[in-house]
Amino acid sequence: MTIEKVTVVGAGVMGRGIAYVSALAGFQTTIVDVSEEQLQLATKQIGQLANKAIQRKKIDANEAERLLHNVHTSMNLETTVAETDFLIEAVPEKRDLKRHVLETVDGYAPKHIILASNTSTISPTELGSYTKRPQQVAAMHFFNPVHRMGLVEIVKGLETSHETVSIIRAVAERMGKETVEVKEFPGFVTSRISAMVGNEAFYMLQEGIATAEDIDKAIRLGLNYPMGPLELGDLVGLDTRLNNLKYLHETLGEKFRPAPLLEQYVKAGRLGRKTGRGVYDYTNDGELIKK
Numbered sequence: 001m002t003i004e005k006v007t008v009v010g011a012g013v014m015g016r017g018i019a020y021v022s023a024l025a026g027f028q029t030t031i032v033d034v035s036e037e038q039l040q041l042a043t044k045q046i047g048q049l050a051n052k053a054i055q056r057k058k059i060d061a062n063e064a065e066r067l068l069h070n071v072h073t074s075m076n077l078e079t080t081v082a083e084t085d086f087l088i089e090a091v092p093e094k095r096d097l098k099r100h101v102l103e104t105v106d107g108y109a110p111k112h113i114i115l116a117s118n119t120s121t122i123s124p125t126e127l128g129s130y131t132k133r134p135q136q137v138a139a140m141h142f143f144n145p146v147h148r149m150g151l152v153e154i155v156k157g158l159e160t161s162h163e164t165v166s167i168i169r170a171v172a173e174r175m176g177k178e179t180v181e182v183k184e185f186p187g188f189v190t191s192r193i194s195a196m197v198g199n200e201a202f203y204m205l206q207e208g209i210a211t212a213e214d215i216d217k218a219i220r221l222g223l224n225y226p227m228g229p230l231e232l233g234d235l236v237g238l239d240t241r242l243n244n245l246k247y248l249h250e251t252l253g254e255k256f257r258p259a260p261l262l263e264q265y266v267k268a269g270r271l272g273r274k275t276g277r278g279v280y281d282y283t284n285d286g287e288l289i290k291k
C-alpha cells in the first residue's frame with residue numbers, strides 16, 4: 001500500500017513534532033486540532049524547527065521549503081480523515097477523548113486507512129475496540145522531542161494485523177526512526193520506566209531530599225542519563241506525566257501512585273515548558289532559571 005497522505009490529530013507537544021518529521025519525510029501532512037491557536041502555534045514551531053535544521057546544515061533551503069509546503073492544518077476531522085492513508089492520533093492521554101476521536105475517524109475514514117495512536121500507556125486492543133477495524137489499529141509511540149529522538153515503539157493489539165505493523169514500521173523508518181516491537185502491557189517498555197523514575201524524583205523533591213537542580217544533576221552525572229527526571233517531566237508536560245501515572249496506578253498498582261506534589265503542580269497549572277513554568281521557570285525567554 002502506498003502512503004501519501006498522513007493526518008496527525010492533536011497539534012500539541014507531540015503532534016507538531018510528528019507532523020514535522022512526517023512532512024520532512026515527504027508525506028502530505030495535515031494536523032487537525034479543536035483549537036485554532038494550537039494549530040497556529042504548531043505551524044510556527046514547525047517553521048522554527050525547519051530554520052534550525054537549515055542552520056545546523058541538516059537540510060537545505062529547498063528541502064525546508066518542500067517540508068513547509070507539505071504541512072496543512074484543519075479543524076475538520078471528518079473531511080480531513082476521508083482523504084487520509086495513515087492517521088496518527090496525538091490527543092491528550094484520556095481514554096474518553098481517544099475513544100471520541102477514534103469513533104469519529106472510523107465513521108469517515110477510507111477502508112484502507114491505518115490508525116496509529118501515539119498513546120504512552122493505553123492498550124491498543126482497547127483503542128482498536130473503539131473502531132470497526134481493530135486489525136488496522138496499533139500504538140506508534142514517538143518520543144519527545146520527536147525530531148531528535150530516534151525511536152518509535154510499536155505495540156500490537158490483539159487483533160492488529162502483521163500488515164498493519166509492517167506499514168507502521170515502514171512509515172517510521174521513512175521518518176528516520178528505528179523501531180522496536182513491544183508486547184501489549186500497560187506502559188509498554190519506555191513509559192513504564194520513565195513514569196516510575198519521574199514519580200520517584202517528585203517524591204524526593206516533596207520529601208526535601210535535595211533541590212530540583214541537585215536531583216537532576218545527580219541523575220545526569222551519576223547515572224549518565226542525558227536529562228534529569230524533573231527537567232524531562234517539564235519537557236514531557238506534567239499533566240501528561242500525571243495522566244500516565246494515573247493509568248499505570250490503576251492498571252499496575254500501588255508502586256505507580258502519583259506523588260502528591262506532582263498533582264499539586266498540575267492543579268496550579270504548572271505544566272512545564274508548555275505553560276512557562278513547571279518544576280523550573282521558563283518565562284525568561286525559554287531559559288532555565290531557578291525554581
Ligand SMILES: NC(=O)c1ccc[n+]([C@@H]2O[C@H](COP(=O)([O-])OP(=O)(O)OC[C@H]3O[C@@H](n4cnc5c(N)ncnc54)[C@H](O)[C@@H]3O)[C@@H](O)[C@H]2O)c1
Pocket residue numbers: 009010011012013014015032033034035038089090091092093094097101118119120121141142143144235236237240
Ligand atoms: N509529551 C510527551 O513527551 C509524550 C511522549 C510520548 C507520547 N505522548 C502521548 O502523546 C499524546 C499527546 O500528548 P501531548 O503531550 O502532545 O499533549 P498536549 O496536551 O501537548 O497536546 C494535545 C493536543 O490535542 C488537542 N486536542 C484535544 N482534544 C482534541 C480533539 N478532540 N481533536 C483534536 N485535537 C484535540 C489539544 O488542543 C492539544 O493541542 C498523549 O497520548 C501522550 O501520552 C506524549
